[in-house]
Amino acid sequence: GDSVTQMEGPVTLSEEAFLTINCTYTATGYPSLFWYVQYPGEGLQLLLKATKADDKGSNKGFEATYRKETTSFHLEKGSVQVSDSAVYFCALSDGTGGSYIPTFGRGTSLIVHP
């Protein structure tokens, strides 16, 4: 079945540092890939997505590129801010069995210090 593996956290960085959160996946079809973000006390919200190989999703300075050859979708940001402190979830959806209910990774907590 489908699965998503994320690097374990927490990831602790100083403000303006470079961020990478690794995500790899296993899927039977050709999935769409997503990053969702959960701020403290809130539900998840979409950060970015990519629907086919070599697509780059981007939003709020975050980027991730769909790499089919390495089955990866790593999240990057060049300069993090304290306000980026949150939990980040990688997810995939491939329409298996006619359902587009996504499969989520376990989440990676990011803590950014001033």
Add this chain to the structure above:
Amino acid sequence: NAGVTQTPKFQVLKTGQSMTLQCAQDMNHEYMSWYRQDPGMGLRLIHYSVGAGITDQGEVPNGYNVSRSTTEDFPLRLLSAAPSQTSVYFCASSSPKANIQYFGAGTRLSVL
């Protein structure tokens, strides 16, 4: 726009009590889902629905019931609460065309 609305936000139950977590969406989405979030476990799918009158089990369905009589509502029922059901519960909705999940703010449930 209201989006996905979950009630209540907080709930404390005693073992063996029953309750219903409410979820409503105003985006006319076909798909709705319930997840639970526990430390170190990420999000786990409990039940989902691909349309009114259609429901299916997710990864951790035991102890929970659902029904979908309208497009807008997808309540989650705990028939006999257990301490293992202490968790944060999230409802989400989506349309297969856009394929983006919209989440509610969550219900924090404690079972004593």
